[in-house]
Amino acid sequence: xxxxxxxxxxxxxxxxxxxxxxxxxxxxxxxxxxxxxxxxxxxxxxxxxxxxxxxxxxxxxxxxxxxxxxxxxxxxxxxxxxxxxxxxxxxxxxxxxxxxxxxxxxxxxxxxxxxxxxxxxxxxxxxxxxxxxxxxxxxxxxxxxxxxxxxxxxxxxxxxxxxxxxxxxxxxxxxxxxxxxxxxxxxxxxxxxxxxxxxxxxxxxxxxxxxxxxxxxxxxxxxxxxxxxxxxxxxxxxxxxxxxxxxxxxxxxxxxxxxxxxxxxxxxxxxxxxxxxxxxxxxxxxx
Numbered sequence: 669x670x671x672x673x674x675x676x677x678x679x680x681x682x683x684x685x686x687x688x689x690x691x692x693x694x695x696x697x698x699x700x701x702x703x704x705x706x707x708x709x710x711x712x713x714x715x716x717x718x719x720x721x722x723x724x725x726x727x728x729x730x731x732x733x734x735x736x737x738x739x740x741x742x743x744x745x746x747x748x749x750x751x752x753x754x755x756x757x758x759x760x761x762x763x764x765x766x767x768x769x770x771x772x773x774x775x776x777x778x779x780x781x782x783x784x785x786x787x788x789x790x791x792x793x794x795x796x797x798x799x800x801x802x803x804x805x806x807x808x809x810x811x812x813x814x815x816x817x818x819x820x821x822x823x824x825x826x827x828x829x830x831x832x833x834x835x836x837x838x839x840x841x842x843x844x845x846x847x848x849x850x851x852x853x854x855x856x857x858x859x860x861x862x863x864x865x866x867x868x869x870x871x872x873x874x875x876x877x878x879x880x881x882x883x884x885x886x887x888x889x890x891x892x893x894x895x896x897x898x899x900x901x902x903x904x905x906x907x908x909x910x911x912x913x914x915x916x917x918x919x920x921x922x923x924x925x926x927x928x929x930x931x932x933x934x935x936x937x938x939x940x941x942x943x944x945x946x947x948x949x950x951x952x953x954x955x
Contacts, residue, residue: 689713689748690847690878691736691766696745698728698735704743705731706902713895718873719880720889722913723899724923729882730771730851732899736880737768737849763791766847767840771855771882775824781835782820785810788842810841813868829856837865841872848872850881854888866892890914890938898922914938 692712734740747754789803811817814834854862896913898906916929926943
């Protein structure tokens, strides 16, 4: 086996997070058809953290999350879950340890909200599934937490995009795992429901769950995360607290976006204010 050469996104050998993390990637290569999206990447999710992965479109954020969840097998390297390669855990065991909200989830035709959320209990069922009071309680609490209890008898395909997104979150919560992986969980939601959902994730984090989310909204990331992973072109450019990662220089490096970072008047953390750049058509008109 060729010797691994350290990359800029490798955690230091003495990194205490890598030694204590329940979930980490070691020199993973991930991709779909053709060239890999991520090559030789290593990172670790701090235990008990609210980790947010940020970066421009097509930088590898969702690919990394899919790899961490075992939804996308690594071409090289390993994802480690609770001290063992994730591929050595039975699928049902992985589902009892981590819950995943994928970016584009599809529900079976005609399924009701209650039935879809109930599928989150599958990892807890035995060979001959029996619906227990604990299962009923878990589904009820998940529907209640996401504000979808009144939607329980309705068909999923009758719902708006925002309602469907909250129902999928409810299904993940019904798994009752203490490790949550969320791929763009606020997609399709208006600003009020975005904040409501982010507050729910923050509440779950305060209760002791480890939350990992891919987000496009930098200011949501800065306000709610305590650990940020910034990516570009399949590499990790920076990791750390929001104050360490969400700086004006770093944001411009990641997004090619001139900006000013000021103190958030609510949280006190960083708040990104884009400066904007003239549109090429406008520049041509002025010439």
